[in-house]
Structures are given as structure tokens and as C-alpha cells.
Amino acid sequence: GKGTKVSWVCADCGYSNGQWWGTCLSCGGVGTMKQFSEAAHGGGGGSGSGIQVSEHVMRKWLPQAPGDVQPLRLTDVNRGINQLDWRIPLPGPFGSEVARVLGGGLAPGSLVLIGGDPGVGKSTLVLQVAALIAEGRRVGESAPVVYVSGEESLEQIVNRADRMMIGTGDLFLYSSTDIEDILAKIQNLSPHALIVDSIQTVYLKGVTGSPGGLTQVKECTSALLRFAKRTNVPVFLIGHVNKSGDIAGPRVLEHIVDVVLYMEGEKYSSHRLLRPVKNRFGSTDELGVFEMSESGLQVVSNPSEIFLSEQHSDSAVFAGLAVAVVMDGSRSFLIEIQALCVSGTTVLRHINGIQASRADMIISVLMKQAGLKLQENAIFLNVVSGVMLKETSGDLAIAVAICSSFLEFPIPNSIAFIGEIGLGGELRSVPRMEKRVNTVAKLGYKMCIVPKSALKSLAILGYEDIKIIGCKNLKEVINAVF
Ligand code: TYD
Numbered sequence: 001g002k003g004t005k006v007s008w009v010c011a012d013c014g015y016s017n018g019q020w021w022g023t024c025l026s027c028g029g030v031g032t033m034k035q036f037s038e039a040a041h042g043g044g045g046g047s048g049s050g051i052q053v054s055e056h057v058m059r060k061w062l063p064q065a066p067g068d069v070q071p072l073r074l075t076d077v078n079r080g081i082n083q084l085d086w087r088i089p090l091p092g093p094f095g096s097e098v099a100r101v102l103g104g105g106l107a108p109g110s111l112v113l114i115g116g117d118p119g120v121g122k123s124t125l126v127l128q129v130a131a132l133i134a135e136g137r138r139v140g141e142s143a144p145v146v147y148v149s150g151e152e153s154l155e156q157i158v159n160r161a162d163r164m165m166i167g168t169g170d171l172f173l174y175s176s177t178d179i180e181d182i183l184a185k186i187q188n189l190s191p192h193a194l195i196v197d198s199i200q201t202v203y204l205k206g207v208t209g210s211p212g213g214l215t216q217v218k219e220c221t222s223a224l225l226r227f228a229k230r231t232n233v234p235v236f237l238i239g240h241v242n243k244s245g246d247i248a249g250p251r252v253l254e255h256i257v258d259v260v261l262y263m264e265g266e267k268y269s270s271h272r273l274l275r276p277v278k279n280r281f282g283s284t285d286e287l288g289v290f291e292m293s294e295s296g297l298q299v300v301s302n303p304s305e306i307f308l309s310e311q312h313s314d315s316a317v318f319a320g321l322a323v324a325v326v327m328d329g330s331r332s333f334l335i336e337i338q339a340l341c342v343s344g345t346t347v348l349r350h351i352n353g354i355q356a357s358r359a360d361m362i363i364s365v366l367m368k369q370a371g372l373k374l375q376e377n378a379i380f381l382n383v384v385s386g387v388m389l390k391e392t393s394g395d396l397a398i399a400v401a402i403c404s405s406f407l408e409f410p411i412p413n414s415i416a417f418i419g420e421i422g423l424g425g426e427l428r429s430v431p432r433m434e435k436r437v438n439t440v441a442k443l444g445y446k447m448c449i450v451p452k453s454a455l456k457s458l459a460i461l462g463y464e465d466i467k468i469i470g471c472k473n474l475k476e477v478i479n480a481v482f
Pocket residue numbers: 116117118119120121122123124125160163164292293294295296297
């Protein structure tokens with residue numbers, strides 16, 4: 001019909017186009033473009049198989065009828081700086097960590113999507129946040145928060161809350177999958193936040209397709225966005241990452257929502273990372289680090305612990321280990337580089353966690369500029385805990401780890417290395433030197449090797465318990481350490 005607009009949307013990346021393509025023009029996915037039809041703007045009678053959001057829902061959750069609003073003079077717009085910058089506080093160590101990832105607190109009226117693999121801990125995270133918001137107000141003031149679940153029974157949620165010792169009277173639970181019903185029911189409560197767990201279980205009446213299907217998922221998210229904007233109630237939406245079948249992943253929703261946080265974790269580790277991939281209210285350079293405990297998620301105050309191997313903290317030190325300092329968002333981490341050089345075997349290189357071309361370059365510089373006879377060696381390189389080292393600030397630690405293994409000379413575990421290596425073997429400074437050195441000092445390291453050119457900016461800081469050594473090139477580093 002005339003009122004229906006048909007477009008094709010990639011189920012993997014959300015790219016949309018007016019016509020069908022066998023491969024997605026944006027992400028290159030094969031056969032991922034799925035048909036998606038929506039009522040054209042202005043309502044009107046769409047016919048055929050087009051999707052019609054029910055009039056009732058539209059009227060209720062549309063921000064305002066277009067006729068009500070008049071253009072405003074720039075100088076007449078109420079700036080209300082406090083209003084724009086105001087964030088719902090999330091107190092405590094856990095709350096501060098979540099607030100930092102959100103860009104300095106929870107923005108009123110924001111729609112936040114929490115994505116992640118099933119079982120990673122999304123429900124746990126939002127339940128804790130919900131409890132914080134419900135508890136975090138002044139005494140006597142009520143701050144109701146509604147947790148709507150279409151995933152679990154109320155008993156299951158209560159069991160989880162008990163385990164996490166959450167007992168606030170202002171936390172309301174509701175089991176429903178009908179968006180209209182949910183939004184109607186919570187209105188009387190005037191909640192301070194709404195949680196919908198998960199987008200894959202809810203549906204809108206009058207929209208074709210089953211819950212979890214691309215159309216339902218998109219329409220439900222749009223309805224929740226309208227609700228959030230109209231009422232200023234922040235909404236957390238959980239979405240499972242799921243590539244199989246017809247289930248639309250959270251990726252297609254990234255364009256609609258204000259904030260997208262992905263929760264990551266490895267199967268056999270209790271650590272969980274919370275990473276913003278989109279944020280209308282802050283930077284996406286942040287990274288939240290948590291540990292899943294018996295009683296929910298806890299902040300990891302010293303994330304470097306995760307990235308250093310157990311050998312490192314032992315008094316017995318092995319040859320081939322060196323510590324680098326990397327930045328992730330506004331925070332600096334210590335990570336450990338492991339090298340193993342074996343002579344007299346087949347010459348091969350096995351590199352994990354470091355860009356192969358970068359490693360090749362560093363190995364060549366070590367041979368040419370520092371005189372290391374690595375030609376006859378098999379070289380293995382690894383970054384502990386499966387992190388991918390993307391910064392050149394780790395060059396020096398890589399080089400030193402290789403030297404250490406080659407010379408079979410362990411590096412004392414109280415030394416950290418920061419610096420980029422040039423083709424001439426020279427050391428170059430990297431951004432945020434101060435921040436990196438501060439982290440090293442704070443963690444009790446005794447010595448930090450840095451490029452000589454960075455010394456000037458560091459001298460003013462006047463470190464007491466840590467010795468900062470500036471080196472011009474690899475040869476100087478080798479002389480200082482070995
Ligand atoms: P859950 O939040 O249900 O994951 P998701 O919503 O992403 O599917 O949490 C899943 C796992 O977390 C589950 O295997 C049990 C574990 N867990 C804990 O270890 N401690 C806790 O306090 C809680 C609530 C869960």
C-alpha cells in the first residue's frame with residue numbers, strides 16, 4: 001500500500017537500504033538483509049502486510065503532536081544547565097563504576113541497552129542498579145523502580161535479590177511481555193527508572209511478527225524510547241546477543257537507543273567487563289571492570305590484577321616476562337607480555353595478542369639495532385589474559401621480554417616498561433605518560449623505564465618510592481636492565 005514503506009535491514013549490523021542486497025553493503029554479511037516494513041510518516045491507512053503501530057500506542061507515546069510546538073528563539077530557550085547536566089546518582093563503589101561507564105551518571109529519560117551473551121550477568125547488573133536507584137534517595141522519599149521481566153518468574157527474581165541481599169521496598173517486580181500493558185501499569189507508580197528484561201520477550205499489539213523478531217524488537221524499542229523521552233524516566237533494556245535464526249540481535253537497536261553497553265566475560269573467569277559502544281551522554285572510551293561473586297557483581301578496584309599472571313606475583317621470576325602499561329578509556333592498566341625464544345628448532349613465530357606486523361618489526365629492530373642473534377630462534381609471544389595489545393606503548397615491554405628469554409635473564413618483577421620503538425631502535429614517548437607512570441607508582445613498582453624524551457614532563461611530579469629511568473634507545477635499556 002501507499003502508506004507502507006519497505007526497507008531492508010541487516011540483521012547483523014542494522015544497516016538499512018531501500019532495496020535488497022545479497023551481501024550487506026555495510027558489514028559484508030551474506031544473506032543478512034531482511035525485509036522490514038513500517039507505516040509511512042503521517043499515519044494514514046497502510047494496507048497489505050505493512051506493520052501498523054496501533055493508533056492507541058502512537059497517541060500515547062508520541063512526544064507531542066507536531067502542532068503543539070512552535071520554533072523558539074535561540075535566546076529564549078530555557079538553558080537550565082542543571083537540568084541538562086543532571087544525572088541520577090548511583091552511589092557506592094559499584095554505582096560509581098556503572099556511573100563512570102554511563103558517562104558520569106544515569107541521564108534522565110535515557111534509553112540504555114545492555115547487550116551480552118546469555119548468562120553473562122546482565123540481569124544481575126540491572127537488578128543491582130535498580131536497587132541502587134530505589135535506595136539511593138534521601139530518607140523518607142520514595143523512588144520506585146520497576147523491574148519488568150518476561151524472562152524469569154517473580155520467584156526467580158526474588159531468589160536472586162535475596163542472594164544479593166537486596167531488600168528495598170521501593171523495588172517493584174512485574175512479569176509481563178505486553179509493552180502497552182507494561183507502560184500502562186507502571187504509570188501510576190511514577191517510577192524513577194524502568195527495566196525491561198529482555199527486548200527479545202516483549203511485543204507490541206498490532207505489530208506483526210513474533211516477539212524477538214526484527215520488527216517487534218525495533219517497534220518495541222521505539223515505543224520505549226518515546227516513553228523515556230516523554231516521561232523523562234530512564235529505561236534499561238536488556239538484549240541477548242544471539243546470532244542464530246530469526247532472533248534480532250541488539251546490534252539492530254544501536255541506532256535507536258541513547259546508550260549501548262556490552263557486558264563481556266570469559267567462560268572460566270569471574271571477571272566481567274562493561275564496555276560502552278555508543279553513548280549520547282559521554283565517552284565510549286570507558287571500561288567498567290567487575291567480578292561476579294556469590295552476592296552479585298563487585299567492582300575490581302585494581303584491574304591490573306586481572307592482567308598479570310600468577311607467576312608475576314610469585315617471588316620466583318621466570319625469564320621472558322615484562323610488564324607494559326596500556327590505556328583503556330580513561331584508565332591505565334598493567335599487562336604482562338610473555339616471550340619464549342627457542343634456538344635450534346624450526347624457525348617459526350607464534351604471536352598471540354600482538355599485531356603480527358608490529359612484533360615482526362620489533363624482532364627485526366632487536367636483531368639489527370641491538371645486535372641480538374634471533375635469526376636461528378623460534379619465537380613465541382603472548383599477552384597474558386587474552387587482551388589484544390593495540391598500542392605502541394607496549395613495544396618496549398615486548399622487546400625486553402624477548403631479550404629476557406633470549407638471554408635467559410629474568411627481569412625483576414618490580415620494573416615496568418613504557419615506550420614506542422622506532423626503526424632505528426630509538427624510544428619514543430606515548431600519550432598520557434603521567435597517568436601511566438602514576439599507575440605503576442601506585443601499584444608499588446620500584447622502577448619504570450621510559451623514553452628519555454618523556455623525562456622532562458615527568459620530573460615535575462617528583463616521585464619518591466619509584467625510580468624513573470629515561471633511555472634514548474634499546475641499547476641503553478638493555479644496559480640498564482641486563
Ligand atoms: P544472569 O544475570 O542471570 O545473566 P544474564 O541475564 O546475562 O543471562 O547471571 C548469570 C550467571 O551469574 C548465573 O550463572 C549465576 C551467576 N550469578 C552469580 O555467580 N552470583 C550472583 O549473585 C548472581 C545473581 C548470579
